[in-house]
Amino acid sequence: MSQTPDKPRVLVGVTGGIGAYKSCELVRLLQRRGFSVKVVMTEAATRFVSALTFRTLTGEPVATSLWADEAESRVHHVSLAEEADVMTIVPCTANVIAKLAHGRADDMLTTTALATEAPLVIAPAMNTHMWRKDVTQRNVAALRARGVVFVEPGTGELACGDVGEGRLADVALIADAIEAEARRSRDLAGVRVLVTAGGTEEPIDPVRFIGNRSSGKTGFAIAEEAARRGARVSLVTGPTHLGDPYGCEVVRVRTALEMRAAVLARFDAADVLIMTAAVADFRPAAFAAEKIKKHEAPDAVPLERNPDILAELGERQSGVLLIGFAAETTDVVGNAREKLRAKRLDMVVANDVSDPALGFGTEANRVHIITPDAEEALPVLDKRVIARELLDRVASRLTPQKER
Numbered sequence: 300m301s302q303t304p305d306k307p308r309v310l311v312g313v314t315g316g317i318g319a320y321k322s323c324e325l326v327r328l329l330q331r332r333g334f335s336v337k338v339v340m341t342e343a344a345t346r347f348v349s350a351l352t353f354r355t356l357t358g359e360p361v362a363t364s365l366w367a368d369e370a371e372s373r374v375h376h377v378s379l380a381e382e383a384d385v386m387t388i389v390p391c392t393a394n395v396i397a398k399l400a401h402g403r404a405d406d407m408l409t410t411t412a413l414a415t416e417a418p419l420v421i422a423p424a425m426n427t428h429m430w431r432k433d434v435t436q437r438n439v440a441a442l443r444a445r446g447v448v449f450v451e452p453g454t455g456e457l458a459c460g461d462v463g464e465g466r467l468a469d470v471a472l473i474a475d476a477i478e479a480e481a482r483r484s485r486d487l488a489g490v491r492v493l494v495t496a497g498g499t500e501e502p503i504d505p506v507r508f509i510g511n512r513s514s515g516k517t518g519f520a521i522a523e524e525a526a527r528r529g530a531r532v533s534l535v536t537g538p539t540h541l542g543d544p545y546g547c548e549v550v551r552v553r554t555a556l557e558m559r560a561a562v563l564a565r566f567d568a569a570d571v572l573i574m575t576a577a578v579a580d581f582r583p584a585a586f587a588a589e590k591i592k593k594h595e596a597p598d599a600v601p602l603e604r605n606p607d608i609l610a611e612l613g614e615r616q617s618g619v620l621l622i623g624f625a626a627e628t629t630d631v632v633g634n635a636r637e638k639l640r641a642k643r644l645d646m647v648v649a650n651d652v653s654d655p656a657l658g659f660g661t662e663a664n665r666v667h668i669i670t671p672d673a674e675e676a677l678p679v680l681d682k683r684v685i686a687r688e689l690l691d692r693v694a695s696r697l698t699p700q701k702e703r
């Protein structure tokens with residue numbers, strides 16, 4: 300790092316998982332993308348890939364021990380921690396996640412991670428049961444709450460022979476997340492952003508409801524990205540299994556009417572409203588206070604229309620930048636453009652939900668970004684990347700407004 304001060308510096312931590320060999324590929328990829336890379340390894344990691352491999356790839360000493368010999372003493376944990384623009388741990392074991400969550404620092408890697416002020420990007424990889432354990436998920440949530448960026452493991456065949464969640468995320472996606480941290484701008488500093496996410500649940504009786512398949516992932520990704528870029532973010536979300544994103548006020552609601560009330564209460568204080576929530580268009584006209592018995596099931600459930608929150612706010616011509624999402628199954632662009640016009644929006648992000656591999660509940664999506672005078676088709680992108688792309692466009696639209 301010292302010999303190339305002009306390049307952004309990434310410190311790659313490698314821990315003792317079978318995915319350790321993929322961090323060699325990551326190092327290469329980061330170098331190709333213009334980063335200066337150094338490596339720190341746990342003792343267990345050296346059982347999977349040798350320090351010599353990383354030393355050869357980076358041309359730099361590899362830190363493996365706090366009690367280093369003469370040659371390694373200049374890469375002491377504090378200087379490593381201070382030099383790094385971004386630290387990443389790829390793959391990250393359940394063990395290191397647990398240690399970091401509790402502030403433990405008993406080897407070179409965890410001591411450096413505790414000492415650094417740089418953003419930390421963690422890509423976990425482990426057996427499905429280890430990943431799903433309450434204790435691991437609690438540790439992940441604790442780190443996330445402190446601002447650690449997680450590149451979630453994917454689903455697929457694991458080294459142990461199981462098939463499930465826990466596989467190291469795609470190396471290119473990890474590199475994207477690192478790059479986003481290294482180059483992150485504060486272009487939304489002070490901007491007040493209101494985001495809605497998830498689907499709503501419209502109760503029929505105390506245990507049944509009408510819902511939809513929205514997972515909330517896109518809205519959560521947008522809220523977190525906006526907060527990391529300096530925005531003051533409120534996230535109003537319907538029921539979802541997702542944990543609170545970093546740095547946001549989170550308001551959890553259930554029904555469309557509750558979402559409307561929470562959004563209206565915050566709208567006047569907002570500069571931007573990004574409405575990703577799949578708000579139910581209809582709700583059951585009546586709510587049965589007691590659970591409806593099987594033999595009393597009605598032949599039909601009469602519905603009544605829910606208010607259209609976005610259309611109502613578009614009517615106000617408030618000056619707040621209004622961005623809607625449109626999930627369509629036919630004529631995606633045409634229908635989205637009609638929504639833009641009818642609801643007087645500044646931007647609509649439209650996607651085709653007829654492809655089961657994309658959209659609701661998945662990690663990726665293919666969207667069109669439509670404004671009154673332009674139309675852009677983006678390729679299939681991870682939802683976090685879509686969040687970055689969208690906020691780039693939001694930031695560029697806000698700049699001229701601020702200068703006026």
Ligand SMILES: Cc1cc2nc3c(=O)[nH]c(=O)nc-3n(C[C@H](O)[C@H](O)[C@H](O)COP(=O)(O)O)c2cc1C
Nearest residue numbers: 314315316317318341343344392393394395424425
């Ligand atoms: C063959 C093998 C593969 C392993 N793969 C993983 C893994 O993918 N993820 C994980 O969390 N632990 C894995 N472990 C367990 C860790 O190596 C073990 O918890 C070790 O103490 C981790 O040390 P570290 O966290 O300091 O690197 C594996 C162990 C072995 C023997």
